[in-house]
Amino acid sequence: MMLRLSMLGMIGLMFLSQTGGTAVSASKSDQIDIHLRSRVPSTDQPGAWRLIIRPEEWKPSETAVVICDMWDRHWCASASARVAELAGPMNEIVSMARSRGILIVHSPSECMSAYKDHPARKNAIAVTAGTVPDYLGKWNSRLDKEADWPVDQSDGGCDCATPCKQGNPWRKQIDAIFIDPKDIISDDGIQIGRLFEQRGIRHVIVMGVHTNMCVVGRPFGARNLARWGKDVVIMRDMTDTMYNPKMSPQVNxxxxTSVVLEHIEKYxxxxxASTDLTGKPPFRFAADIRPxxxxxxxxxxxxADQRLPEFARLLENHYDLACDFAAGRAQSSGTGIHRIENLQTLADADLCVIAVRRRALPEDQMKIIREYLNSGKGIIGIRTASHAFNAKQDVPSPDGARxxxxxxxxxxxWLKFDEEVLGCKYTGHYDKGPEGTKISLSPxxxxxxxxxxxxxxxxxxPSWLYTNDLDPEITPLLIGTVEGKKPEPVAWTYGYKGGRVFYTSLGHWDDWKIDPFRAMMIRAVFWTMNKPIPPVTPEAGTQGN
Ligand SMILES: [Zn+2]
Incomplete structure (x- = not known):
């Protein structure tokens, strides 16, 4: 028995090293590890949303990729250029998906005549029978539960210096995306639906353009597939919007695209992310130079799963930054709490903001965090980050490995994460006084x-005052006081391996309503990235400076 277990362990290790450390184990190599990001209504605060990343395992034989409208040309020159830039990486991802056994559906709408003799087109036409809902034959411009659309695209979304003339210049799918004879070519929702029924497809990954139009609205798009009950997801880094920054909400x-994706994740x-197939950080357009x-x-x-996504929206919309998320479960116990999904996105980050409490992690995940921190880039720790990776007890690997x-x-x-990275040793907290914790500025x-x-x-x-033994090298910025106790620094700067560190033991959800706290956090974001600190404006929901 022991021998068998250790052999399996060795095979697992070999497999891990061959796949570059992606979380695929040998015994599950026929499954794809998928990490679904969505926003769910908060039960604590009406109107607020939590961001969750839920891992699932999908069988490739029950999974399809739908490539939406990756045309050879578009009426908008900028849109055409972005499709051309996206097509190469998309082709690599599609060929990885194909080699794993996922069905590939090419859907360059209104271009079927270009493929009348293509075997992949014939594969689609061959499917004539099957009962599917009538609405798969129609556009779907809104689901009942959807809130108002978050961007103004009434101008068509061209963002070129000289506005382009609208039209229908597309003739076929862009050549950079290879079409295998075993693939499917179709732009017909009924035909694609019947094919999914015939092939037993339960999960659908939609990619292509444009997120705010065809990807969600086409007959074969995400809204109809969701309404039909398919397990549909959009690959958020393999898409683009028709959105002009001159239009509301007047952002980059x-x-x-990120604003539209947030709406999609809610409703x-x-x-x-393509990371689920590549193991690499998500694709970014060359023109996307936001830190x-x-x-x-x-x-x-x-x-943290509510307040930090809200803070991220503020940073993206008002400070021209790009935000991504890695998340574990917001629970203190239960299966799966000792994991954090999507950490691979740290590889090209400029700043890591940590709000983690008492987690042990699989070695490959802890390695990603250590590698990031060794890179000398910025880090912000919030509140429980001082005991982020101290689970207070040994945690055996959940797969039972020996x-x-x-x-x-x-x-x-990482028991000494607080001492090594944040410049403090967490020792506990005082009880919350009736008046909360008084915060003042240090000299x-x-x-x-x-x-x-x-x-x-x-x-x-409103939060309890944390107590810490402090490294003399820290620069205290805020001091917290509760009556009858020794004052304690609650925000300071430090350094780790050449990177700038900011830590605050504040970070209660109600702290985020306090203007000076939010202003401090915005400024800390820029300071830790070693970038000029912009004016913190009243429009961004703070009192200004
Ligand atoms: Zn244009």
């Missing part, structure tokens, strides 16, 4: 870029 073109279907922040959340006490001597393999912890705050000139003398935080 790529932030426009239509989850999204996934990238990755929020890593895994805690259940302070609603080492060669038969002992359970333990998940990885150093008056000249430090994160707080200098901020119009505040301090504020009251």
């Amino acid at each position: 073109h790529f932030t426009g 239509i279907c989850p999204t996934i 990238k922040i990755v929020f890593v959340t895994a805690e259940h006490e302070y609603r 080492d060669s001597s038969g002992k359970p393999i333990l998940l990885s912890q 150093a705050a008056k000249t430090h870029p994160i707080l200098a000139g901020l119009k505040t003398d301090g504020f009251v935080s």
Whole structure:
């Protein structure tokens, strides 16, 4: 028995090394590990949303990719250029999907005549029988539950310096995406639906353009597939919008895509990243030069899965930054809590914001965090980050793996993360006084870029005051006081391996309503990335500076 287990362990290790450390184990290599990102209504705060990333395993034989409208040309020159840039990476992802056994459906709408003799077109036409809902034959411009559309695309979405003339110049799919004779070519929702029924397709990955139009609205698009009950997702980095930054909400073109994806994740279907097939960080367009922040959340006490996505929206819309998320379950116990999904996105991040509490992680996940921190890039720790990777006890690997001597393999912890990275040793907290914690500025705050000139003398935080043994090298910025106790720094800067570190033991969900706190966090984002700190404006929901 022991021998068999250790052999399996070795095979698993070999497989891991061959796949570059992606989370695929040998015994499950016929399944695809999918990480579905969605936004769910908060039960704590009406009107608020939580961001969750849910892992699932999909059988390739029950999965299809639908490539929407990746045409050879578009009436908008910018849109055409972005499709051309996207097509190469998309072709690589599609061929990976095909080689895993996923069905590939090419859907360049209104271009079927270009393929009348193509075997992949004949595969589609051969399917004539099958009962599917009539609505698969029609556009779907809105699901009943959808809120108002979040971007104004009434101008058609051209963002060229000289507006392009609208038309229908497309003739076929762009050549960079290879069509295998075993694939399907169809732009007919009924035909595609029948084919899915015939092939037993349960999961559909939609990619292509444009996120805010055809990807969701076409007869074979995400809305209809969701309505039909298919497990549909949009690959969020293999898409683009027709969105002009001159139109509402007047944000960067790529932030426009992010705004649309957030709406989709709330009301239509989850999204996934190409990372699930490639193991690499998500694709980014060359023109998307926004600095990238990755929020890593895994805690259940302070609603980090709500407050940090809200903060991310503020940073994207008002400060021209790009935000992505890695997330674990917002629970203190239960299966699957000692994992954080989508950490691969840290590889090209400029800043990592950590709001994690008492997690042990699989070694490959902890390695990604260590590699990021070794790179000398910025880090912000929030509240429970001081005990982020201290689970207080050994946590055996959930797959029951054992080492060669038969002992359970333990998940990885980083007990001195607080001392090494944040400059403190977490020792506990005081009880919350009736008036909360009084926050004042330290002498150093008056000249430090994160707080200098901020119009505040301090504020009251509703949260407990954390206590820490501090490294003398920290620069304290905010001091917290509860009556009868020794004052404690609650925000400071530090350094780790050349990277700038900002930590605050504040971060209760109600702290995010306090203008000076939010202003401090915005400034800390830029300071830790070693970038000029922009004016923190009233439009961004703060009191200004
Ligand atoms: Zn244009």
